[in-house]
Amino acid sequence: MSFIDVTMQLLDGFKVTMLIFFLTLVGAIPLGLIISFGSMSKLKPLRWLTRTVVWIIRGTPLMLQIIIIFYGPGLIFGAAPLPRLSSVLVAFIVNYAAYFSEIYRGGIESIPVGQYEAGQVLGMTKTQIFFKIVLFQVIKRIVPPMGNEIITLVKDTSLARVVAVVELAKAAQDIVGLKGIIWPTFYIGAFYLLVSGALTLLFARIEKKLDYYKG
Amino acid sequence: MSVLEVCNIRKSFGGEEVLKGISFSMERGEVVAIIGSSGSGKTTLLRCLNFLVEPDQGSIVVNGETVYDSETVTNRSEKELRAKRLHFGMVFQSFHLFPQYNVLRNITLAAELREQELLKERKASKEEKKKVMAQVTETAKQLLSQVGLLEKQNAYPCELSGGQQQRVAIARALALNPDILCFDEPTSALDPALTGEVLRVIRGLKSSDRTMIVVTHEMEFARKVADKVIYMADGVIEEMGEPEQVFGTPKSEKLRKFLENAKEGL
Ligand SMILES: Nc1ncnc2c1ncn2[C@@H]1O[C@H](COP(=O)(O)OP(=O)(O)OP(=O)(O)O)[C@@H](O)[C@H]1O
Numbered sequence: 001m002s003f004i005d006v007t008m009q010l011l012d013g014f015k016v017t018m019l020i021f022f023l024t025l026v027g028a029i030p031l032g033l034i035i036s037f038g039s040m041s042k043l044k045p046l047r048w049l050t051r052t053v054v055w056i057i058r059g060t061p062l063m064l065q066i067i068i069i070f071y072g073p074g075l076i077f078g079a080a081p082l083p084r085l086s087s088v089l090v091a092f093i094v095n096y097a098a099y100f101s102e103i104y105r106g107g108i109e110s111i112p113v114g115q116y117e118a119g120q121v122l123g124m125t126k127t128q129i130f131f132k133i134v135l136f137q138v139i140k141r142i143v144p145p146m147g148n149e150i151i152t153l154v155k156d157t158s159l160a161r162v163v164a165v166v167e168l169a170k171a172a173q174d175i176v177g178l179k180g181i182i183w184p185t186f187y188i189g190a191f192y193l194l195v196s197g198a199l200t201l202l203f204a205r206i207e208k209k210l211d212y213y214k215g
Numbered sequence: 216m217s218v219l220e221v222c223n224i225r226k227s228f229g230g231e232e233v234l235k236g237i238s239f240s241m242e243r244g245e246v247v248a249i250i251g252s253s254g255s256g257k258t259t260l261l262r263c264l265n266f267l268v269e270p271d272q273g274s275i276v277v278n279g280e281t282v283y284d285s286e287t288v289t290n291r292s293e294k295e296l297r298a299k300r301l302h303f304g305m306v307f308q309s310f311h312l313f314p315q316y317n318v319l320r321n322i323t324l325a326a327e328l329r330e331q332e333l334l335k336e337r338k339a340s341k342e343e344k345k346k347v348m349a350q351v352t353e354t355a356k357q358l359l360s361q362v363g364l365l366e367k368q369n370a371y372p373c374e375l376s377g378g379q380q381q382r383v384a385i386a387r388a389l390a391l392n393p394d395i396l397c398f399d400e401p402t403s404a405l406d407p408a409l410t411g412e413v414l415r416v417i418r419g420l421k422s423s424d425r426t427m428i429v430v431t432h433e434m435e436f437a438r439k440v441a442d443k444v445i446y447m448a449d450g451v452i453e454e455m456g457e458p459e460q461v462f463g464t465p466k467s468e469k470l471r472k473f474l475e476n477a478k479e480g481l
Pocket residue numbers: 228229233251252253254255256257258259260
């Protein structure tokens with residue numbers, strides 16, 4: 001199998017990898033915000049429940065969560081399984097939302113209470129205080145940890161192969177199995193490096209943009 | 216008519232009574248200095264006036280309007296609460312400027328939001344909006360030159376010294392044109408070398424229609440600038456009167472001790 005053929009086949013897998021990557025971000029970024037509000041809620045039961053769920057999600061392997069979501073409904077209720085890719089997406093979104101929620105919570109709780117009070121004594125509404133004062137400061141603080149997490153996500157997409165979703169790593173694995181050549185396995189490293197390299201540059205730029213003030 | 220009448224304010228935190236019935240009144244243009252040892256309840260009193268904490272008991276009357284009365288307190292809407300807050304301005308010990316905005320924006324932000332709300336309510340035209348917003352910026356610049364920082368209008372708070380930051384915070388509070396401006400130890404977070412510039416600005420604000428309450432440890436300042444001095448101890452007003460009287464002929468034993476300690480710099 002020529003280099004071109006392998007590359008074309010891997011590119012098909014790479015598309016799926018990127019699909020998982022982007023859809024996970026689209027789902028997990030807002031869901032994480034909702035979860036973080038839950039884990040900061042004044043209602044004790046809600047806060048307790050949310051934090052427990054987050055603990056379970058962060059405390060178990062993502063691979064296990066993918067397997068449970070794919071096989072679980074069938075084993076427990078005899079229900080028809082979700083399509084493979086959908087199960088993977090559900091698992092990824094929930095898992096990453098849990099991690100993001102903790103980053104958001106850390107960011108929001110790190111804003112000094114004086115910022116809220118300064119807004120209050122100036123007659124601003126709660127919504128104005130959040131959107132005009134707090135949010136931007138939170139974003140500045142969470143950009144570095146979010147960057148880390150998002151780069152981890154690039155590599156985590158390879159876990160989708162446990163339920164036979166043909167993303168980049170599975171595509172390489174299939175070639176290796178069928179053709180008896182080993183090098184495509186190493187070759188995919190270049191794809192991951194390229195994406196995480198681009199993200200590293202992107203986040204460095206964002207950080208620099210936000211660096212016009214200290215604090 | 217008094218600008219401010221505070222009547223029998225009480226406040227407890229977890230069973231410990233921090234304010235045990237505070238009453239005083241102020242005339243328009245008056246400057247009141249509040250002195251007292253740490254933990255006597257000075258900050259809590261200012262926070263009650265600014266509705267950052269709700270008193271357990273008592274009433275607050277501004278220009279004849281009851282803005283708070285524990286007897287008739289109902290579930291106030293946020294809107295009402297905000298309107299009442301605007302009678303008071305607050306300058307914090309540690310400034311709390313908004314770090315992501317430049318100096319000018321720090322001052323105009325809340326005023327613009329407030330004006331936008333009012334404009335929307337009376338369905339103002341585009342031209343009127345423009346005019347009002349230009350006025351807000353104009354006022355902000357005037358205030359900035361009043362605190363001597365017009366040339367810093369585009370700087371960010373992190374680029375300013377503590378004294379400059381506090382002067383911006385003063386301008387920010389003034390931008391909403393409060394009836395009564397409160398200062399909570401405005402110079403306590405500053406290097407001694409920088410306290411002078413801030414105290415001079417506060418002193419310069421004294422005018423016939425600006426009413427101010429200044430919690431301070433600067434006895435000299437209180438003596439020279441205040442029209443009335445309140446000495447608080449353990450949640451009560453232990454002594455109150457003209458500076459000459461409070462500093463010159465203190466009646467209470469506690470106040471005498473306090474002033475002696477202050478003199479020795481304790
Ligand atoms: N939110 C709060 N919860 C519990 N206790 C509080 C709270 N705010 C203030 N206190 C307590 O109330 C008392 C008075 O505090 P306050 O800050 O009003 O004193 P202060 O006169 O401003 O002192 P300082 O000169 O140190 O600023 C203190 O014992 C303080 O611990």
